[in-house]
Amino acid sequence: GKSTHALVITSGEYPDCFLTNNLITMYSKCGSLSYARLLFDKSPNRDLVTWNSILAAYAHSVDSQINNIEEGFRLFRLFLLQSFASSNRLTLAPVLKLCSLSGYVWASEAVHGYAMKIGLEWDVFVSGSLVNIYSKFERIREARVLFDAMAERDVVLWNVMLRAYLELHLEEEALCFFSAFHRSGLRPDHFGIHFVLSGTNDLGLGQQIHCATLKSGFDSVVSVANSLINMYSKLGCVYFARKIFSDMNEMDLISWNSMISSCAQSGLGKEAVDIFLDLLREGLRPDHFTLASVLRACPSLMEGLHLSSQLHVHAIKRCTITDSFVLTTLIDVYSRSGKMEEAEFLFASKDAFDLATWNAMMFGYIWSNDSHKALKLFSVMHGKGERSDQITLATTVKACGCLEGLEQGKQIHAYSIKCGFDSDLYPFVGTSLVDMYAKCGDIEDAYRLFKRMDVRDVAPWNSMFMGLAQHGNGEEALNLFKVMKSHGIEPDAITFIGVLSACSHSGLVNEAYEYFNAMQKNYGIEPEIEHYSCLVDALGRAGHVQEAEKLIVSMPYEASASMHRALLGACRVQGDTETGRRVATRLLALEPSDSAAYVLLSNIYAAANRWNDMTDARRSMKKKNVKKDPGFSWIDVKNKVHLFVVDDRSHPQADLIYVKVEDLIKTIKAVGYVPDMDFVLLDVEDEEKERALYYHSEKLAIAYGLISTPPSATIRVIKNLRVCGDCHNAIKYISKVSEREIVLRDANRFHHFRDGKCSCGDFW
Numbered sequence: 022g023k024s025t026h027a028l029v030i031t032s033g034e035y036p037d038c039f040l041t042n043n044l045i046t047m048y049s050k051c052g053s054l055s056y057a058r059l060l061f062d063k064s065p066n067r068d069l070v071t072w073n074s075i076l077a078a079y080a081h082s083v084d085s086q087i088n089n090i091e092e093g094f095r096l097f098r099l100f101l102l103q104s105f106a107s108s109n110r111l112t113l114a115p116v117l118k119l120c121s122l123s124g125y126v127w128a129s130e131a132v133h134g135y136a137m138k139i140g141l142e143w144d145v146f147v148s149g150s151l152v153n154i155y156s157k158f159e160r161i162r163e164a165r166v167l168f169d170a171m172a173e174r175d176v177v178l179w180n181v182m183l184r185a186y187l188e189l190h191l192e193e194e195a196l197c198f199f200s201a202f203h204r205s206g207l208r209p210d211h212f213g214i215h216f217v218l219s220g221t222n223d224l225g226l227g228q229q230i231h232c233a234t235l236k237s238g239f240d241s242v243v244s245v246a247n248s249l250i251n252m253y254s255k256l257g258c259v260y261f262a263r264k265i266f267s268d269m270n271e272m273d274l275i276s277w278n279s280m281i282s283s284c285a286q287s288g289l290g291k292e293a294v295d296i297f298l299d300l301l302r303e304g305l306r307p308d309h310f311t312l313a314s315v316l317r318a319c320p321s322l323m324e325g326l327h328l329s330s331q332l333h334v335h336a337i338k339r340c341t342i343t344d345s346f347v348l349t350t351l352i353d354v355y356s357r358s359g360k361m362e363e364a365e366f367l368f369a370s371k372d373a374f375d376l377a378t379w380n381a382m383m384f385g386y387i388w389s390n391d392s393h394k395a396l397k398l399f400s401v402m403h404g405k406g407e408r409s410d411q412i413t414l415a416t417t418v419k420a421c422g423c424l425e426g427l428e429q430g431k432q433i434h435a436y437s438i439k440c441g442f443d444s445d446l447y448p449f450v451g452t453s454l455v456d457m458y459a460k461c462g463d464i465e466d467a468y469r470l471f472k473r474m475d476v477r478d479v480a481p482w483n484s485m486f487m488g489l490a491q492h493g494n495g496e497e498a499l500n501l502f503k504v505m506k507s508h509g510i511e512p513d514a515i516t517f518i519g520v521l522s523a524c525s526h527s528g529l530v531n532e533a534y535e536y537f538n539a540m541q542k543n544y545g546i547e548p549e550i551e552h553y554s555c556l557v558d559a560l561g562r563a564g565h566v567q568e569a570e571k572l573i574v575s576m577p578y579e580a581s582a583s584m585h586r587a588l589l590g591a592c593r594v595q596g597d598t599e600t601g602r603r604v605a606t607r608l609l610a611l612e613p614s615d616s617a618a619y620v621l622l623s624n625i626y627a628a629a630n631r632w633n634d635m636t637d638a639r640r641s642m643k644k645k646n647v648k649k650d651p652g653f654s655w656i657d658v659k660n661k662v663h664l665f666v667v668d669d670r671s672h673p674q675a676d677l678i679y680v681k682v683e684d685l686i687k688t689i690k691a692v693g694y695v696p697d698m699d700f701v702l703l704d705v706e707d708e709e710k711e712r713a714l715y716y717h718s719e720k721l722a723i724a725y726g727l728i729s730t731p732p733s734a735t736i737r738v739i740k741n742l743r744v745c746g747d748c749h750n751a752i753k754y755i756s757k758v759s760e761r762e763i764v765l766r767d768a769n770r771f772h773h774f775r776d777g778k779c780s781c782g783d784f785w
Contacts, residue, residue, distance in 0.1 A: 038064075038066050038068050041060060041066075044057075044060055045074040045075055045078060049081050050081070054089065057075065061075045073111045076096060076100070076119075080118040080119050081115075093115070094128065097116050097119075108135075108141075109141075113132065113135075113136060117147070117150040121157060133151055136151070148171050149181075152168050153178075153181050155167065156181055156182060161186065174207075176208075179209070180210070180212050180213045180216060183217060184216050186198055187216055187217075203233075211239045214230065214239055215245055221252055221256075222255075224256045227252050227253070227256060243272065243275075247275050249265050250262045250265050250266055250279045250283065251279050251283075254287070259283055259284065259287045262279075262280065262283050266279075274307075277300045277311065278311050281296050281311060281314045285315065285318035289318075290319065290320075291322060294315060294319075294322070294328065307335075308341070312341060312347050313347055315332065316329060316347075316350045316353075316354050319354055325358060326360065329355065348367060352364045353384070355367070356381070356385025356388050359389060368382045374407070379407060380412050383398050387416065387423060392419075392420040392423040395416065396424075396426075399413070399420075414453070415449050415450050418450070418456075419457070421457050422453075422456055422460040425657075427458075427462065427657075430461055437450055448478055448480065449480075451470065451471075451481060452481045452484050454467075455474075455485055459489075460491070461737075462737050462773075464771070467485070471484075471485045479511065482510060482516065485501060486516060486522075487518075487522065489501065490519055490523035491771055492771045492780060493527055494780075495529050496527065498523035499520065499529070502520055514540075514552070517536060517537075521537060521552060522555050524536065525558045526562070526769075528563050533556055534556070540552065549578075550581060550584075553573075554581065557572055557588060558587050558588075558591075564595050567597075570588065573585075585604050586608060589604045589608060592604060596628055596629065598626065598629050602622065605618050605619075614645070615647075619638055620649055626638060652717075654718035654721070654739065654740040654741075655739055656726050656736070656739075657737070658729045658730060663725055665722050666718050667716060667717055667718050668716045669716075669718065674725065674728070678724050679724075681725075682715060682716065685720075685758070685759075688758050689758055694750065694754045697750060714748075717747075719738055719748050719752070723752065735761070736764070737763075737764045737766075738764070738766070749779065753777050753778060754777060755774075756777060762774065
């Protein structure tokens with residue numbers, strides 16, 4: 022091109038307009054905008070084609086040099102000042118491209134106005150380009166007005182509008198638009214069908230579109246078949262997705278990836294791995310998405326850790342280990358498999374961190390019960406200037422809930438508001454906050470936050486049900502269930518776990534049976550073992566231990582150890598020695614090293630004054646080298662955790678704490694407290710039994726709270742085991758004489774003590 026230009030120059034004559042315009046176009050297509058502009062600037066005679074050529078050159082060059090957009094606009098303004106012939110569609114074409122690439126809505130509107138002025142608004146190319154620009158800039162109303170007024174509309178333009186609706190998550194409008202597309206007389210192509218399938222969230226409608234693809238023959242198009250696989254997978258119909266995959270005559274890597282991902286997300290880990298192996302046998306080379314998808318299937322398999330390690334090696338060999346997607350998934354898989362050292366090594370070896378990697382590592386720490394490390398990592402991330410997203414905040418809030426760190430949780434809540442992730446606009450964050458406040462003992466703030474949220478999804482309701490259950494607010498949970506139904510929100514299996522748990526913690530046995538029976542009858546939800554467990558727990562807590570035992574025997578699932586353990590605890594409370602002995606035998610058959618079984622059984626014998634049987638139970642426990650879980654309580658004062666065990670004198674302020682305990686016992690005795698000797702499971706004199714009750718860990722923690730916090734502060738104590746009956750009774754009196762609210766979380770639930778009463782109503 023330059024040689025030709027040189028020949029023209031050496032000819033002694035300056036090139037005419039026609040030749041100049043062609044030279045400008047040539048330089049533009051060869052990527053040499055500077056030469057095209059130099060030629061344009063030196064051209065003495067410019068016609069409309071010259072201007073069109075240079076504008077096209079700038080529109081063509083902005084893909085690599087975005088700064089040329091401004092200069093392109095400046096040239097167009099200069100062109101408008103010229104006095105010769107008006108513009109044509111070839112003038113507006115590059116200007117419209119500049120508008121599309123610039124992101125400037127004002128520029129698009131100005132060009133639109135100019136097109137109207139010169140009578141080109143309804144030119145098919147101009148109006149089509151404007152529809153595309155408005156759609157891209159999320160100005161869907163303006164795009165639709167233009168589209169509806171156009172005399173001619175081709176399939177491409179229908180696809181542009183359809184895609185715009187879907188990208189704005191306007192699924193209903195998109196489906197109505199697709200229906201109009203079908204009635205227009207034009208035949209939707211495979212792109213249109215692909216777009217509409219990606220936005221379908223209704224199985225019936227999806228199957229109708231599937232039928233339309235079969236009639237049109239587009240089911241043989243690979244991209245359409247892939248969209249059908251994704252649609253059925255998204256709607257939980259893996260069988261249909263697998264059928265389409267099996268019937269495909271031609272597949273690409275996306276087809277394999279979609280099917281592997283579908284199986285992994287549906288809990289079909291073995292099937293996902295089998296499909297991956299078939300992919301390798303076909304000679305295809307997996308990409309980063311393939312590896313990430315099959316890795317997600319590994320934690321659900323017995324040999325999952327071994328498979329994960331093999332895939333890790335495969336990623337190293339294929340040089341995809343540096344891919345952020347693969348690395349993040351490996352961190353997640355190792356974390357869920359209990360291999361935090363491997364996860365930490367991968368995290369430390371990463372050169373550049375993206376937000377997904379930080380989130381995966383924080384969730385890994387929570388999964389492995391190291392929530393304090395998750396909070397520390399969040400602090401490090403924040404210090405490096407990384408911006409949080411709603412997943413980061415929800416994960417961090419979850420860590421606070423696991424640690425019962427109410428103050429830290431409140432700080433994260435304030436930070437989320439500051440970052441613009443208000444709980445009413447971001448339900449994922451809001452749901453985590455509701456859960457956190459409930460787990461930290463502040464059910465009032467959890468409820469207030471819940472009521473402010475836009476609760477159209479079932480997840481926030483489930484969190485609220487579980488919170489109310491933990492705090493023993495059974496009646497409120499059942500009322501909330503009625504409110505949820507009035508909002509048209511369908512309950513799921515987790516909803517009924519929350520509702521049944523609320524019934525259990527509040528002694529509502531009849532209501533528990535009603536909701537259990539309504540699951541399948543009214544909502545088509547098959548009761549799972551967790552629902553049976555809640556019903557067994559409700560019966561046991563209410564004293565119907567033999568009925569609970571019959572339910573365990575008759576249910577269609579094998580009872581879990583936790584179910585037997587809960588029933589054994591109920592036998593201890595009810596003093597049912599024979600049922601307790603049978604349940605303990607079954608529990609020890611499942612978990613021979615379960616210390617709770619031995620301890621509860623020996624306590625049952627001790628409460629019945631069967632000291633020889635108690636001694637035998639303890640001797641058997643010692644013989645099998647089973648260690649009892651020590652009981653301890655802790656309290657957070659000024660962001661420092663203080664831990665206590667029974668008769669603990671290791672605290673620096675032990676003397677003051679013991680003085681306070683003895684003072685409290687003396688004071689509450691004066692107002693009616695009587696020590697309950699039944700909770701001293703030792704064959705000793707009554708006086709010695711009484712003193713043994715004084716220094717239980719929860720009493721020591723509360724005493725420290727009373728001497729270390731302001732008079733108006735709520736005292737929050739956590740115990741790892743079930744609070745004993747004597748301590749429960751004593752704390753009621755302590756709350757009255759100290760005029761303090763005391764919140765105690767034990768292994769079963771929260772107890773809110775106010776003015777001599779407990780929120781559990783002495784039912785726990």
